Amino acid sequence: MSKIWVEKYRPQKFEEIKGQDKIVDRIKGFVEKKNLPHLLFAGPAGVGKTTLSLVIAKELFGNDWKNCFLELNASDERGIDVIRNKVKDFARTKAMSNAPFKIIYLDECDSLTRDAQQALRRTMETYSDGTRFILSCNYSSKIIDPIQSRCNVFRFKPLEREAIEEIIKFICEKEKLKINKKSLDAVYEVSGGDCRKAKNVLQSCASVSDEITEELIYEVISAAKPKEVIDVLRLAVNKDFIKARDKLLEVMLKHGLSGLDVIKQIQKEIWNLEIADEKKVRLIEKCGEVEFRMVEGSNEFLQLESLLAGFVLI
Amino acid sequence: MLVNRYKPRKLSEIIGNKIALGKLKDFVSNFNNKKKKAIILYGGHGKTSSVYALANEINYEVVEINASDVRNKDNIHDVINSSMKQKSLFKEGKIILIEEVDQFSGLKDRGGITLLNSVIEESYFPIIMVADNPWDKKISNLRSKSELIEFKELTFYEIFMFLKKVRDKENFTVDDSVIREIAIKNEGDMRGAINDLDVLRDGDLSLLSDRDKKEDIFHVLKMILQGKNVDRIFEVINNTDLEELELWLDENLPLEYKGEELIDAYNMMSKADVFKGRIRRMQYWRFLVYVNTFLGVGVALSKKNVKSGFVRYKKSERILRLWRAKMSNSKRDSIAEKISKKTHTSKKKTLGEFTYFKIMLKNNKELCEELDFNEEEIKWVLK
Numbered sequence: 001m002s003k004i005w006v007e008k009y010r011p012q013k014f015e016e017i018k019g020q021d022k023i024v025d026r027i028k029g030f031v032e033k034k035n036l037p038h039l040l041f042a043g044p045a046g047v048g049k050t051t052l053s054l055v056i057a058k059e060l061f062g063n064d065w066k067n068c069f070l071e072l073n074a075s076d077e078r079g080i081d082v083i084r085n086k087v088k089d090f091a092r093t094k095a096m097s098n099a100p101f102k103i104i105y106l107d108e109c110d111s112l113t114r115d116a117q118q119a120l121r122r123t124m125e126t127y128s129d130g131t132r133f134i135l136s137c138n139y140s141s142k143i144i145d146p147i148q149s150r151c152n153v154f155r156f157k158p159l160e161r162e163a164i165e166e167i168i169k170f171i172c173e174k175e176k177l178k179i180n181k182k183s184l185d186a187v188y189e190v191s192g193g194d195c196r197k198a199k200n201v202l203q204s205c206a207s208v209s210d211e212i213t214e215e216l217i218y219e220v221i222s223a224a225k226p227k228e229v230i231d232v233l234r235l236a237v238n239k240d241f242i243k244a245r246d247k248l249l250e251v252m253l254k255h256g257l258s259g260l261d262v263i264k265q266i267q268k269e270i271w272n273l274e275i276a277d278e279k280k281v282r283l284i285e286k287c288g289e290v291e292f293r294m295v296e297g298s299n300e301f302l303q304l305e306s307l308l309a310g311f312v313l314i
Numbered sequence: 315m316l317v318n319r320y321k322p323r324k325l326s327e328i329i330g331n332k333i334a335l336g337k338l339k340d341f342v343s344n345f346n347n348k349k350k351k352a353i354i355l356y357g358g359h360g361k362t363s364s365v366y367a368l369a370n371e372i373n374y375e376v377v378e379i380n381a382s383d384v385r386n387k388d389n390i391h392d393v394i395n396s397s398m399k400q401k402s403l404f405k406e407g408k409i410i411l412i413e414e415v416d417q418f419s420g421l422k423d424r425g426g427i428t429l430l431n432s433v434i435e436e437s438y439f440p441i442i443m444v445a446d447n448p449w450d451k452k453i454s455n456l457r458s459k460s461e462l463i464e465f466k467e468l469t470f471y472e473i474f475m476f477l478k479k480v481r482d483k484e485n486f487t488v489d490d491s492v493i494r495e496i497a498i499k500n501e502g503d504m505r506g507a508i509n510d511l512d513v514l515r516d517g518d519l520s521l522l523s524d525r526d527k528k529e530d531i532f533h534v535l536k537m538i539l540q541g542k543n544v545d546r547i548f549e550v551i552n553n554t555d556l557e558e559l560e561l562w563l564d565e566n567l568p569l570e571y572k573g574e575e576l577i578d579a580y581n582m583m584s585k586a587d588v589f590k591g592r593i594r595r596m597q598y599w600r601f602l603v604y605v606n607t608f609l610g611v612g613v614a615l616s617k618k619n620v621k622s623g624f625v626r627y628k629k630s631e632r633i634l635r636l637w638r639a640k641m642s643n644s645k646r647d648s649i650a651e652k653i654s655k656k657t658h659t660s661k662k663k664t665l666g667e668f669t670y671f672k673i674m675l676k677n678n679k680e681l682c683e684e685l686d687f688n689e690e691e692i693k694w695v696l697k
Contacts, residue, residue, distance in 0.1 A: 002656055002657075002684065003680050003681050003684050004653070004656060006657045006659070007656060007657050007658075050658045054658065073654075073660040073661075074660075075661075075663075076654075076660050076661050107658075107660060108660055108662075196659070197667060200667050200670040200674075201670060203674050204670040204673035207673060207674045207677035207678050208673065208677060220669075220673060241576065249632065249635065253639040256639070256643050256646060256665075256668075293585075293587070296588045296591050296592065297587040297588040297590065298587055298591040299587045301632065302560070302580075302587050303584055303587065305580055306577075306584040309576045310577055312573065312576065312577075313573060313574065
């Protein structure tokens with residue numbers, strides 16, 4: 001058993017899954033009849049898409065599940081080659097177990113390129129005799145229509161407060177941790193209904209102390225969200241371009257942030273600056289342009305600098 | 315430019331390498347009787363100019379494929395096929411010149427070498443390839459079908475004598491001692507030597523004493539950041555390494571430009587970068603024109619008035635710092651990969667929540683054991 005709680009406390013059966021009741025019921029029905037359509041799971045991170053897929057495989061294939069289940073992560077392997085090679089190779093061979101088909105689980109499908117999605121569509125058709133696909137994504141709008149039309153689409157919602165708290169309480173009991181109502185609240189707030197995040201926050205707190213206090217939680221959280229980006233903006237607004245960009249480079253290197261990470265944060269922080277709202281909108285507009293150029297261009301830092309230069313004039 | 319004026323028009327005008335040139339000429343003129351239908355030129359300086367000089371001398375057309383073109387199977391096929399089918403309109407024959415044949419990109423130029431292999435034997439026209447390293451494994455098949463011709467470095471004496479000739483012809487007032495220095499400094503490189511002589515002709519002796527890239531780039535920077543002379547900027551920027559220029563400009567722009575000027579100049583640089591990205595993705599090199607223009611003239615004209623005065627331009631340390639950070643991030647990446655394999659989560663997402671994992675790992679030895687970290691990774695976690 002893994003010591004990483006995300007794994008250690010991952011549900012193994014339908015009954016153990018908290019939240020997403022309706023979806024779980026429907027899927028359970030499919031599995032009982034041993035008849036599964038292609039599935040598309042859409043929804044934010046940490047709400048049970050991967051867990052449910054794993055449960056399906058375990059319930060369908062029993063101990064043998066690993067041989068009948070291919071898990072691929074599209075955000076790490078998102079080219080057309082993956083679809084052409086790995087997926088096809090696995091789909092081509094017959095299932096060995098009692099189940100009449102195998103399952104290919106493609107996580108984070110929204111990061112598959114268009115080419116790859118086109119290739120996937122053909123593969124889904126060609127091998128649908130012996131293979132079922134479960135696709136998961138954050139935004140179903142990024143999945144091409146022909147694929148959506150081949151799947152049953154299920155929309156997952158962030159977990160409700162009760163579900164998250166139940167999970168946290170359960171883990172605290174097992175791990176002999178002390179937690180009070182306020183800290184429970186804090187974990188939920190911080191997680192925003194993302195169970196993976198809740199577990200990770202809890203485990204990092206627990207690695208520091210057996211008593212999970214509110215302060216501890218916020219301490220752990222703040223380590224994860226560099227405040228320094230705001231300092232960069234302040235320097236820029238105060239017309240110190242050179243210092244602002246030195247700070248920017250320092251922050252990016254220290255936390256290993258990509259240009260996109262930074263621009264996302266800048267775009268959020270603009271609203272907290274002490275300037276007129278009209279100017280904020282102008283800056284957001286500039287943000288959008290720079291983010292676009294960043295995607296098109298090759299030097300992220302240069303693009304950020306061109307954004308910072310605009311702040312100096314505010 | 316002086317180099318262009320002294321570009322060899324005939325083989326006899328080329329200094330040195332007489333044996334190699336003889337072989338080259340023999341190969342092209344007696345092409346129909348040759349068993350091997352291609353040659354590979356390597357070593358020394360002046361391989362390409364020799365080919366052009368020869369072509370000029372015997373009135374041949376040169377069809378050149380160099381590394382700035384995409385050189386995959388289809389493209390090479392197109393170029394070679396179309397030139398094989400058509401006779402040259404005004405010239406007596408054709409030479410197909412393939413530059414940097416050992417530098418084909420494995421990915422983007424896929425199939426190029428294989429195709430070359432198969433066309434060589436059927437070619438109606440002499441194929442001349444140029445290689446830095448003819449012993450490269452990638453071209454071993456090509457090598458066995460080709461004759462190899464080695465170019466030797468020019469000696470100091472050959473360069474020295476030629477420079478003197480140029481000086482006298484151009485009526486430059488440059489001492490023998492200076493010419494000697496140029497010849498020594500440019501070990502074997504006639505083009506570099508003539509360029510140096512060209513600079514000295516402008517009367518600025520200080521440029522020579524220790525002329526390395528820094529001097530060059532300062533000059534270019536000053537021209538772009540302080541001046542507005544469009545023609546001159548275009549001229550120098552063509553001889554400047556754009557990557558390097560971008561870094562230097564980026565670093566020093568805020569020292570000269572303020573406010574609106576800074577915004578406009580960065581806007582230009584940002585657009586240049588967008589085109590750079592497009593070139594890389596589409597391999598469409600014509601976009602280089604825009605990169606060139608935006609970086610040079612675009613930045614220069616972003617200022618209201620010409621500037622003056624001495625500004626100490628600084629070298630950008632960003633690359634160094636990025637490299638250092640990358641080294642330390644590589645451990646973070648390998649750790650994230652191990653975690654993501656255990657947790658049915660992408661590496662990207664794991665990196666997104668990495669701070670939590672770092673806290674856990676730091677305080678929990680068992681976790682590090684489970685993830686099978688190597689010594690360096692453990693050290694990184696505990697840091």
